[in-house]
Amino acid sequence: MYTVKSYQFAQSLDEACELLQKDSKNTVLGGCCWLKMGHKRIRTAIDLTRLNLSYITESDGKILIGATTTLRELETSPLLQKRFGGILPQCVKNIVGVQFRNIATVGASVFSRYGFSDILTALLALNTSVELHLGGVMTLEKFIELPPQRDILKQIIIADDGRVAAYQSMRNSVTDFPVLAVAVSKLAADWKVSVGARPARAALAQNAAKLLSQGASPEQAGNAAAEELAFGSNMRASAQYRKLLASVLVKRAVQQCREDTSK
Ligand SMILES: Cc1cc2nc3c(=O)[nH]c(=O)nc-3n(C[C@H](O)[C@H](O)[C@H](O)COP(=O)(O)OP(=O)(O)OC[C@H]3O[C@@H](n4cnc5c(N)ncnc54)[C@H](O)[C@@H]3O)c2cc1C
Incomplete structure (x- = not known):
């Protein structure tokens, strides 16, 4: 304590x-x-609770999520349920339980860049930026690579660009940390493939995304993501198992994106 x-x-x-x-x-x-x-x-x-940073709003082609917004607010947001295949509400629904999600915040989840993070994995597959009070606005991809900062995350900014997205995770039990988390999104021929809980923090599989933009099959994309990213072992799973899971979960997420695009 x-x-x-x-x-x-x-x-x-x-x-x-x-x-x-x-x-x-x-x-x-x-x-x-x-x-x-x-x-x-x-x-x-x-x-920070008196700074009016609990919001999920649309503004100027962007979706803004304030730092003190809770995971439960993310999960139940009518706006987010209609965007990006609902991956943001979906990705938090297995995190511990409702009482926990009523308290845990989006700002802390993103700022802390936990390796196991479902939220980071999902946000990385979208066109996401973070706004830090001192560091200003930068892409999530860049922020993830920075060393720890003495700064405050003010809000998350997501381009409301109509991306179709899908989320997949594998857990040993339903509310445990993910063994692996995958988010894939597609906007016309532009794909993003994000793999988290490797158990290192989420990273983009650039080669898999490139192959998809050239018309590769879901299976080829899954295999490419499994080959290009590094996986590690911990008490939940071995690196070898995670690598196999990555190929399967990426394949499923790509299939889902393609099906949703053709609807
Ligand atoms: C038992 C348990 C199980 C979990 N399981 C999962 C899971 O399966 N999947 C998953 O994705 N996540 C999981 N999490 C993480 C959880 O979702 C939250 O990300 C985590 O609890 C942090 O949120 P919090 O609001 O509680 O942060 P806090 O505990 O209040 O803070 C965490 C850190 O963030 C800093 N911080 C807080 N807000 C800001 C801000 N606005 N700007 C800068 N720094 C800030 C704090 O100083 C602190 O260092 C789990 C956490 C726990 C405790």
Whole structure:
């Protein structure tokens, strides 16, 4: 269990960032579901809940998701259910349980770039950017590669471009961390193939996407993704098993995208 010496409701993102920069023991709070698993000694806990960052809106051809939006809000959003084959609501539905998803936040999930993340995997298959208070707007692909930052994620920005998408994951039991997670999307001939929980964090399978844009079969794309990405072993599965799963889950997601496109 973590401990907190003082607790501050930030009145602005400037104030929150200033507090964060002031002391390495000051910590931004999301829903605290992950923090409570550790033993952090927090000097000042920075609460963002009064900054109006809980929203899922459309604006100017983009979908904006505020940092303090909960996973449950993502799951039940009528807007997101109608976009991208509903992969954002789908990708969170096996995360622990409803009470947990009522608390855990999107901002913390993306900022923390967990290897096992379902959300990161799904967002990476879309045209997603993140907006950091200090670092500004950058693509999720670029953000994933950055070293840990002392910054605050303000919102997620997704191009509302009509991509068709599909999500697949494999779990040893229904609410466990994924053994492997896959998201595939398609906009005309442009494909994105994202594979997460390898168990390293989500990455794009560029070669598989290129083959698909040239008309490759779902099976060829699955095999290409399995070949080009690195897989590791942990208590949930071996690297070899994950590699096999990748070829199958990518194949299924591509098939689903093609079927949904022809509807
Ligand atoms: C038991 C358990 C099982 C889980 N299973 C899954 C799973 O199967 N799939 C999956 O995808 N995820 C899973 N997760 C992760 C979960 O979905 C959340 O991503 C995680 O709990 C973090 O969300 P939170 O709001 O609780 O963050 P917190 O615990 O509050 O914070 C986590 C970290 O993010 C930082 N932070 C919070 N908000 C911001 C912000 N706006 N900007 C910058 N930094 C910020 C905090 O300082 C902290 O370092 C699981 C988590 C737990 C505890």
